[in-house]
Amino acid sequence: MSNIHIENLNVWFGEHEERVDAVKGATFDVPSGASFGLVGESGSGKSTILRAMVGLVPTWSGNMSVGELELGKKRPKAFYKDVQMVFQDPYASLHPRHSVDQMLGETLSLHGFKDIDNRIMQLLDDVGLGPAFRFRYPHQLSGGQRQRVAIARALAPKPTVILLDEPTSALDVSVQAEVLNLLADLREEHKLTYLMVSHNLAVVAHMCDATAVMKNGEIVEVMTVEDMRAMKPKHPYTKHLLDSSFGYRPDAEQSA
Amino acid sequence: MSPLLDVENLRVTFPTRQGEFEAVRGVSFTLGKERLGIVGESGSGKSLTGRAILRLIRKPGRVEADKMELNGRDLLSMNKKQMQGVRGQEISMVMQDPKFSLNPVMTIANQIMEIYRFHTGASKKSAYAKGIEMLEAVSIRDPERVMKSYPHEMSGGMGQRIMIAMMLVTEPKILIADEPTSALDVSVQTQVMSIIDRLVRDRGMGLIFISHDLNLVSSFCDRVLIMYAGRVVEVLDAGKLHDAKHPYTRGLLGSLPRIDDPKTRLEVLQRDAKWREAPSVSGRI
Numbered sequence: 327m328s329n330i331h332i333e334n335l336n337v338w339f340g341e342h343e344e345r346v347d348a349v350k351g352a353t354f355d356v357p358s359g360a361s362f363g364l365v366g367e368s369g370s371g372k373s374t375i376l377r378a379m380v381g382l383v384p385t386w387s388g389n390m391s392v393g394e395l396e397l398g399k400k401r402p403k404a405f406y407k408d409v410q411m412v413f414q415d416p417y418a419s420l421h422p423r424h425s426v427d428q429m430l431g432e433t434l435s436l437h438g439f440k441d442i443d444n445r446i447m448q449l450l451d452d453v454g455l456g457p458a459f460r461f462r463y464p465h466q467l468s469g470g471q472r473q474r475v476a477i478a479r480a481l482a483p484k485p486t487v488i489l490l491d492e493p494t495s496a497l498d499v500s501v502q503a504e505v506l507n508l509l510a511d512l513r514e515e516h517k518l519t520y521l522m523v524s525h526n527l528a529v530v531a532h533m534c535d536a537t538a539v540m541k542n543g544e545i546v547e548v549m550t551v552e553d554m555r556a557m558k559p560k561h562p563y564t565k566h567l568l569d570s571s572f573g574y575r576p577d578a579e580q581s582a
Numbered sequence: 583m584s585p586l587l588d589v590e591n592l593r594v595t596f597p598t599r600q601g602e603f604e605a606v607r608g609v610s611f612t613l614g615k616e617r618l619g620i621v622g623e624s625g626s627g628k629s630l631t632g633r634a635i636l637r638l639i640r641k642p643g644r645v646e647a648d649k650m651e652l653n654g655r656d657l658l659s660m661n662k663k664q665m666q667g668v669r670g671q672e673i674s675m676v677m678q679d680p681k682f683s684l685n686p687v688m689t690i691a692n693q694i695m696e697i698y699r700f701h702t703g704a705s706k707k708s709a710y711a712k713g714i715e716m717l718e719a720v721s722i723r724d725p726e727r728v729m730k731s732y733p734h735e736m737s738g739g740m741g742q743r744i745m746i747a748m749m750l751v752t753e754p755k756i757l758i759a760d761e762p763t764s765a766l767d768v769s770v771q772t773q774v775m776s777i778i779d780r781l782v783r784d785r786g787m788g789l790i791f792i793s794h795d796l797n798l799v800s801s802f803c804d805r806v807l808i809m810y811a812g813r814v815v816e817v818l819d820a821g822k823l824h825d826a827k828h829p830y831t832r833g834l835l836g837s838l839p840r841i842d843d844p845k846t847r848l849e850v851l852q853r854d855a856k857w858r859e860a861p862s863v864s865g866r867i
């Protein structure tokens with residue numbers, strides 16, 4: 327089990343006049359075993375936080391830690407076992423010419439697992455795909471099935487933390503329901519900590535105990551799910567997001 | 583009153599290696615001066631239905647119908663030239679991503695003016711004035727600057743508003759909007775929706791609003807067709823979406839997480855083979 331601690335995180339791209347400050351002074355905490363959301367519109371810096379955590383963006387300042395580990399310039403090998411990521415577009419994140427078996431097998435051997443055969447069968451079972459899917463290729467899978475494979479791959483190294491970047495945004499609502507149910511079950515079963523990016527407040531309200539609302543690289547407020555359900559936002563931007571999630575209201579326009 | 587559009591038993595078919603694939607299977611509806619929503623999951627045939635009305639289905643795909651009339655005129659028997667007159671002039675279509683619908687190497691001014699002049703034969707000067715007027719109508723603050731720009735210089739929300747301006751410059755009677763806001767952030771989505779709302783209301787147009795978003799459609803439209811596997815499984819007054827009877831519609835609603843109605847597990851849709859085979863429900867009135 328691992329908690330996540332992010333304090334005064336700044337992330338930028340480029341230098342001098344070219345510099346883009348993608349994340350500015352972000353601070354939040356995710357208790358071990360909890361599920362925490364990051365919402366906000368596109369370009370607000372949500373993915374950048376996840377990418378900085380896993381070491382994909384070197385230009386950052388502030389403090390980040392996962393469990394006991396204080397994150398620095400380099401991540402120790404154990405980090406890449408402990409922290410896994412799932413992306414929005416399962417098609418882009420799965421190698422088109424690798425079968426499910428190859429994909430899971432490679433991840434497992436990379437992390438030094440023995441008994442790979444049994445682990446692959448177990449993983450497929452964990453994500454609700456039968457053995458029949460083992461030798462399929464990505465193009466032979468539906469969007470929801472592909473996302474299940476991506477989740478199986480994330481589970482393979484037995485992580486304690488999973489970073490989810492819009493994991494259901496590309497899926498139909500009925501398939502989204504299946505994947506969200508699966509993610510909820512897996513969190514409970516494997517005692518996982520989730521940090522989940524979404525632009526959909528209802529999804530985050532369903533999945534997370536608390537959520538940070540981002541705008542222009544800044545966290546404008548951290549809200550518990552109770553406050554969200556009670557429609558008690560502190561920031562006008564959050565109010566606007568909440569209002570919009572109930573469909574179209576002709577008078578909602580002014581608050582934009 | 584006779585409807586603007588009358589569609590009966592519309593079918594869209596594609597030949598494939600496995601035989602004929604009927605993607606739209608007998609859809610019927612009328613459209614008056616109203617907002618008609620079409621909802622359903624991806625692949626259910628929503629976009630093809632919209633495109634078939636404008637006969638935008640490429641060969642070897644086929645469009646067939648017992649009836650497809652615009653103000654009593656048969657759309658299926660029109661020749662190419664007549665159809666071009668209908669497109670953009672009488673029926674316009676706005677699609678999900680403006681990037682694919684706007685010409686990247688032409689300024690916004692040239693694109694709007696070209697459309698307007700093609701349909702009205704107006705002078706350059708009056709076409710420019712009309713363009714400015716339309717950009718203002720879609721709440722673009724500095725229309726002169728926007729007229730001079732190229733599509734890539736515009737944000738997604740701006741691009742979509744420009745598309746709408748362009749599609750409405752000829753004052754069509756019918757607008758087909760295919761997921762017009764699905765690629766936009768919620769804040770911009772609300773703005774674009776309210777622009778469509780106002781234009782449809784002020785100009786007395788008929789709107790076909792295609793979306794996968796049940797909440798959006800039921801809050802925006804008057805009537806909704808729910809599509810499944812190329813057929814309409816249910817027709818509802820939009821305000822009554824939550825009284826839906828068909829298990830597919832009910833399943834879709836149940837699978838949505840709701841802020842105001844927490845549940846520990848989301849409902850999982852159990853598809854029934856019978857839904858596919860049941861005849862399409864008519865949306866003609």
Ligand SMILES: Nc1ncnc2c1ncn2[C@@H]1O[C@H](COP(=O)(O)OP(=O)(O)O)[C@@H](O)[C@H]1O
Nearest residue numbers: 339346348366367368369370371372373374375
């Ligand atoms: N590799 C990069 N180079 C330059 N700018 C970037 C890069 N990645 C992201 N950005 C910028 O950082 C900001 C935040 O992006 P992102 O975190 O992807 O937003 P979100 O996930 O909330 O949509 C945006 O302005 C984006 O253009």
Ligand SMILES: Nc1ncnc2c1ncn2[C@@H]1O[C@H](COP(=O)(O)OP(=O)(O)O)[C@@H](O)[C@H]1O
Nearest residue numbers: 596605622623624625626627628629630631643
């Ligand atoms: N040119 C084509 N050839 C064959 N099948 C097609 C073609 N265009 C669309 N389809 C199929 O028709 C079905 C309906 O497509 P569409 O109307 O785009 O669905 P949606 O409801 O998502 O808008 C889908 O199964 C799609 O794969």
Ligand SMILES: [Mg+2]
Nearest residue numbers: 369372373374
């Ligand atoms: Mg992102």
Ligand SMILES: [Mg+2]
Nearest residue numbers: 628629630760
């Ligand atoms: Mg479509």
